[in-house]
């Protein structure tokens with residue numbers, strides 16, 4: 001007989017966030033910081049191939065957390081690689097950690113080619129995921145110019161009818177092939193997506209059935225851009241895979257998809273506990 005390993009069988013309840021009765025009502029609220037722990041923080045910025053030390057007095061950080069700082073690397077995501085809790089410094093000598101991304105993901109996900117997808121609104125909501133790439137914006141007013149008068153509509157089945165410069169379409173196809181469309185959410189006929197170019201770009205659109213309209217990208221180039229085209233190719237591919245593989249789940253009003261590499265990079269990197277289950 002072999003000894004039991006000494007832990008109780010963990011019974012997993014289906015995860016529904018606290019206070020959520022009707023999933024369709026769910027809106028994301030960022031977690032509150034309970035007990036900040038002062039620390040000197042070494043942060044690695046992969047985009048800059050550089051590690052710098054910051055002071056933190058606002059958060060309770062762990063190694064692997066995705067954070068944003070002030071100073072020259074403002075707006076660039078970094079990973080916590082080391083924490084020191086015993087130190088003597090002048091805080092004014094250091095720049096600070098200003099935001100920690102919430103990379104906790106709960107719920108069931110399906111594989112869909114290069115991406116992973118969920119039909120649960122609380123699993124990877126856009127408001128959470130955008131914080132993995134950009135710190136929350138300050139109160140600077142955004143100017144949104146509706147494309148209503150432009151009035152272009154196209155369907156996912158006829159992307160060749162989209163009004164786009166052929167060179168931009170080609171670059172968009174490259175972006176799609178490179179899995180630069182890292183995230184798409186479609187909720188109540190509104191789509192939003194994150195595309196990694198020289199910086200993260202946000203694309204938004206309306207989608208009713210397979211008809212797309214009111215497309216916007218915050219790269220602010222005139223007309224449709226490579227980011228938009230890449231998003232449409234990715235969405236079309238994922239919907240096709242979803243229909244082929246998960247036919248019984250086809251009838252959904254919510255979908256979010258994330259590139260596998262971003263998922264593993266953010267969701268798994270700082271986990272020291274938690275549970276996954278992979279089924280066919």
Ligand SMILES: [Zn+2]
Nearest residue numbers: 217219225227
């Ligand atoms: Zn764009």
